[in-house]
Amino acid sequence: MDTSFDIESFFNKFSCDCKKAQRKTFSKNQVITTYIQKRNQLCILLSGHADLVRYDLNGNRTIVEHFSKNALFGEVFYQVTTNNELLVEARSSCTVLFYIYDQLKEPCTKNCEFHSTLSEHLPELILNKITDLNTRIELLTQRSTRDKLLMYFSLISTRKLSKTFELPFSLTDLADYLNVDRSAMMRELKLLKEDGLVEKIGNRIILLYE
Amino acid sequence: MDTSFDIESFFNKFSCDCKKAQRKTFSKNQVITTYIQKRNQLCILLSGHADLVRYDLNGNRTIVEHFSKNALFGEVFYQVTTNNELLVEARSSCTVLFYIYDQLKEPCTKNCEFHSTLSEHLPELILNKITDLNTRIELLTQRSTRDKLLMYFSLISTRKLSKTFELPFSLTDLADYLNVDRSAMMRELKLLKEDGLVEKIGNRIILLYE
DNA sequence: TTTTTTCTGTTGCATAAGTCACATATTATT
DNA sequence: AATAATATGTGACTTATGCAACAGAAAAAA
16 A cells, blocks of 8 residues: 555654553464454554455455555554454564554544644545545456456566566465465466466566557 | 545535535436546445446456445546546435545644544545455455355344345345356356355345354 | 346356365574 | 375366356436
């Protein structure tokens, strides 16, 4: 998520005196939070990468959302509908700001600069979240595994402004993100290579079309 | 979407003097808007039902989102990634409020009551939109057609607080919404009936489990 | 009303995609 | 450096889902 406003460096300069925010760091694979209704938690990812992951009763794992710098997450945004486990897991080492949504909304009595600036930028951050979610839906509504792969590659390619890029996921995770079986995805990836649409060197993807 | 705040009746009482909003009505199947980047349009559905529909090059139709009373939509929320057509179509007769997002943000000079009240309630409306999108993702990440149907039924059932309910979609539309082939969905629906999980009388679904 | 259009329900068939299983490569951990 | 753990790559087999086609029902238009 690319925002002109860099929350992390801003937070470092004007740390929040009002004590409404908690800042924590996490190492890879640690659980950042779980989604349990009622707490109304709102989190901001200051640095690193994290995933919202769902484990269902059949042992299937789904990466519901992927978060990078400046992303918002937390159960304020979530109506927990199923009784599946929903965890946010750190994909790399992460720094996270924890808020209670209702406290964030009401004006800060201490009038600390960080708090007011964050409120000012909140609409922008939220709009980014919504477009991310809509893009996620576009991806998931692709009909075939091939279409999902091609759209996913194209998204990263335009974001990186290059036909060559590193995958931010392992292939196992990518399958869980695209909601397809891993071995089926591998097969399709091979076909894409055979059809001369894609090249893959280690973790690096090269798009050969257009 | 159930909000305590009813925009429609409020708008009727204190109609917006500042002329920033345009209110229009649409009849069934009319195109309310198309998603073209740059205009930054934000729309509010005051009454009726509408769908965001995508037509791809193979003639496939996808219902990307379904909107009901108080729903927000428009291209502010959308990063148009593919070159597919994206239309919002009225499913029933609709009343829609059109805004330009940037104008909505800045404080109203005329200080009209509607405008300020809307701004006040905007965070709540936006939060609803985000939880809707997340629920949509939950639905789309169900693995099988059966799971999609069961989750969809369960969502409506909890919303209506009843194991018996009318489908707000035709079966053709439902298939486009669940992103599955219609005849495959019909087959699965038959199996659900045969397994004694669901009963269907006309447009009415009865859940038989739990 | 009659006619036309769209929706529902069902089938046979083709194929995309899931399941299982295993070998090798790569990455963590001790 | 040795061992364990996890990720990648691939193949044989099964199954779910897509596709095409059609008849009857329901809804919309004439």
